[in-house]
Amino acid sequence: MANLPRLSSAHPFNVAYFSMEVGVDPAMPTYSGGLGVLAGDTLRASADLGVPMVGVTLLHRKGYFRQHLDANGNQTEIPSIWSPKEFLEPMPFQVPVTIEGRQVLVTAWRYVIYGTGGHPVPVYFLDTGLPQNSPWDQTLTDFLYGGDEHYRLCQEVVLGLGGVAMLRAIGHDRVGTYHMNEGHSALLTLALLNERTQSQKRSLHALTKVDEEAVRRHCVFTTHTPVPAGQDQFSIELVQSVLGEEQTKILQNTGCCIVGVLNMTHLALAFSHYINGVSLRHEEISIGMYPNYPINSITNGVHAVTWTSSPFCQLYDKHIPEWRHDNLYLRYAISIPLDEIRQAHEEAKRNLLAEVQKHTGIAFDPGIFTIGFARRATAYKRADLLFSDITRLKRISQEVGHIQVIYGGKAHPKDNSGREQIKRVFDAAATLKDTIRVVYLEEYNMALGKYLCSGVDLWLNTPLKPMEASGTSGMKAALNGVPSLSVLDGWWIEGNVEGITGWSIGENSATEGNPDIESASLYHKLESIIVPMFYQKQLEFTKIMRWAIALNGCYYNAQRMVLQYLENAYLAASKNHV
Secondary structure, three states: OOOOOOOOOOOOOOEEEEEOOOOOOOOOOOOOOHHHHHHHHHHHHHHHHOOOEEEEEEOOOOOOOEEEEOOOOOEEEEOOOOOHHHOOEEOOOOEEEEEOOEEEEEEEEEEEEEOOOOOEEEEEEEEOOOOOOOHHHHHHHOOOOOOOHHHHHHHHHHHHHHHHHHHHHHOOOOOOEEEEEOHHHOOHHHHHHHHHHHHOOOOHHHOOHHHHHHHHOOEEEEOOOOOHHHOOEEEHHHHHHHHOHHHHHHHHHOOOEEOOEEEHHHHHHHOOOEEEEOOHHHHHHHHHHOOOOOEEEOOOOEOHHHHOOHHHHHHHHHHOHHHHOOHHHHHHHHHOOHHHHHHHHHHHHHHHHHHHHHHHOOOOOOOOEEEEEEOOOOHHHOOOHHHOOHHHHHHHHHHHOOEEEEEEOOOOOOOHHHHHHHHHHHHHHHHHOOOOEEEEEOOOOHHHHHHHHHHOOEEEEOOOOOOOOOOOHHHHHHHOOOOEEEEOOOOHHHHOOEOOOEEEEOOOOOOOOOHHHHHHHHHHHHHHHHHHHHHHOHHHHHHHHHHHHHHHHOOOEHHHHHHHHHHHHHHHHHOOOO
């Protein structure tokens, strides 16, 4: 990419990207869903662009969990055991963190992402599974989003305080920017305050506003949470127990503890010079939630080469060979012959249906209009909105054109409403079995996600507004010429060009979603526009597929996203190395 802005070459790793979860390999269960996949895509795009970056996360020896669904859709979970040494390089360093007054040792494993030009971005997975630690302390890097608040706070100590200490031990001591991907890593700001006072041989009690501003200049915070309930919050009593009185007093003095609670989002907000939501709509929501902070937006993107299926990679390589190093060239997909786009999609669809049959034993018909829906199973995602009028859905399939549906996604073990969502899909599948084939794929992961996003004919997204901060699955679909039918929330407010890149569900308004209006809109679009077009106007449908690539694929990618972070956040901070 011409004239790419570069950070200072004097310090090889200027940006330290902290995230509780990072998805770098489908076989490594170090992610739960969108947040971790986004983190992995950010690091991959940074490697492609030659950005001097390093990633920091936790190891999660027992993963998020392995999912099993019985015949009725009841989810059960078991640990996802894996062997770090099969994927990662152990680092010869150990650093201490203090938890509840005792010393806990942290080591690290390294995974290196190489960009298209060979630029390396190392990712460090922190691990407390050392024999020197107590049996309980060894479990701190076992489970992603597991345990109680005490366990979670201890994990966040390891990530924030342990992460900064590990960077120093490895030799990354001239970091210009600390990017916090959500508030889980916000305690890194406390580590930076500690370093500043120690380097100047001053007491922590002597912290000044100048010290706070010095740390703030080097921190960037991306919030993904559009509701207060999604924030990590810990009682002061718990914080004192885990961190000790002196460290807790520092946090209280920064104003991040409100009514006896440490709010990790507020901590990250208070110590970041650049703060952003992950879509334009999410910026508006976040400003309403945090009116005292200067919040911007950088809409999420996905790593194009990772999420483009093999048939479409071959198609782009043939017609747009520049697309791998500069995703903006996908704009020129508008010149790709429609029959070649159709052929590539048919191959991607066959690959998906073969994968579905391998996992379930169920054979889907490649000639039938196929809808895909896959994301974390939780109430606001409304996986069951498609089935709000079973009779009408049956009629559409019988009278307008046959439909089949593929679902996927895990519910957090403690999210009972999410578990119920899965069961409702199973119930609907049983009711519709003689008319519409519906399957729910268990153990959904990055590998299945790539098959699904590229192989269905339509990507469905039905979140309850305004709870979709961004969403990225529809972006992955667009890279493969799959249009979306989605509620106007998150990124789709920006990406939807009605009847060109896909279709909207309901109205574009700032009010909360109305299930009755949205279900009626969903059925109307399927019955009157989308299904008839698929079966009767294949050329027109393929034009929409091509526009989805040329308009959305070329823009909603991680390369564009990282360039925006470079320009707006990283370059300003890199001038002042800590």
